[in-house]
Amino acid sequence: MAVKGEVKSTTMAKQVKEKKVAKAAAPKEKKSTPSHPPYFQMIKEALLALKEKGGSSPYAIAKYMEEKHKAVLPANFNKMQRLPPLQASKKVVKKQPVEENREEGEESWNTREEEVRKKVQWKACSKSVKSPAAKKAKQSWLHRYILNRDVCIHGGGTVILAQRTQNGFRKILLDASAVIQDHPKQLKLYSYWRSSCSWRVRIALNLKGLEYEYKAVNLLKGEQFSEEFTKLNPMGYVPALVDDDVVIADSFAIILYLEDKYPQHPLLPQDLQKKAVNLQAANIVSSSIQPLQNLDVLKYIEEKVNFDEKLVWVKYHIGKGFTALEKLLEGYSGKYATGNEVYLADLFLAPQIHAAVTRFGLDMSQFPLLSRLHEAYNELPPFLAAVPERQPDCVKT
Ligand SMILES: N[C@@H](CCC(=O)N[C@@H](CS)C(=O)NCC(=O)O)C(=O)O
Structure with a gap:
């Protein structure tokens, strides 16, 4: 039989133990990181x-x-x-x-x-x-x-x-x-030379003057499904961006992150209507065109239907999106998609139009506005530096 004192000390020990367990179980307060740029x-x-x-x-x-x-x-x-x-x-x-070091x-x-x-x-x-x-x-x-x-x-x-x-x-x-x-290369971009989604991000990085380390992911070799890469993006798609301890996959999310963290060369205009048009145009490309021409979709069509059908499919969907874009941008375009400044819509349009012309051989005569933009992009150094042919993993065919 336990005497009174023993019961008390056992209860106290139990309480201390419970407190410890509760403390260990309590979620650690996260160290807050400043929301402003360094x-x-x-x-x-x-x-x-x-x-x-x-x-x-x-x-x-x-x-x-x-x-x-x-x-x-x-x-x-x-x-x-x-x-x-x-x-x-x-x-x-x-x-x-100093003189010795001077360049x-x-x-x-x-x-x-x-x-x-x-x-x-x-x-x-x-x-x-x-x-x-x-x-x-x-x-x-x-x-x-x-x-x-x-x-x-x-x-x-x-x-x-x-x-x-x-x-x-x-x-x-x-x-x-x-x-x-001279900006340090703290940014790493996981990219594939021909990927239009990676290309958008490359343009954003160039416009903002940010140096980055290029990490090639060979989509044809299936490197997007490697253990290393799926830790960054469980979807197995490029691009992915690593900025110190921040990891982001999905070109839209990456570009908006860059926009917030590196405000130089804003990618969204102040004008609300114009801003919305930029987001709309970017979304037409990123959700109503590009996913339908993705590698795994085309492979599927080739396997389930036949080789020729995949081109018919791609051209149909690009054409549908381009028709909408021509109408959407009609009242806004200048030298570029929404005026005489380069904004978000241009980052999404440039790679998409390029792919339509060079990869899929789309007849662009029905799309005069987009054809004009295509020419304008071909004169901009930050766009030109991002083209597939200038990437370190480009394979000349
Ligand atoms: N919504 C994603 C889509 C990413 C995506 O589809 N990436 C393509 C290249 S542009 C890819 O990695 N495809 C690999 C595959 O289909 O296996 C984004 O914008 O980043």
């Missing part, structure tokens, strides 16, 4: 948009960031300082022979930035230097943001962009292409 990205965006020679002031940059990203910036986004807290580099920055078209540090560099006292920002003066310099006016090879230096009232090299730093011209070229 600070470095926003600073770059501001510098590119402001286009001030020699860099822009932290105030101007922060003002731009605030105007552009007001809705998503944290409530404590400091109005005075307006930049995130100091993050000191762990690396010792050596004084570098054609680049300015060296021997201009105004050389003075800034001297003032900044590079060694002061290294963790190995602990003098009070160094600490003061670090805390009061030196902010550095290091992201792979890039560094943004905020010192002496000016913010400039520089590139980290083996020997130290060098300035990058504040020219869109130079800076964008």
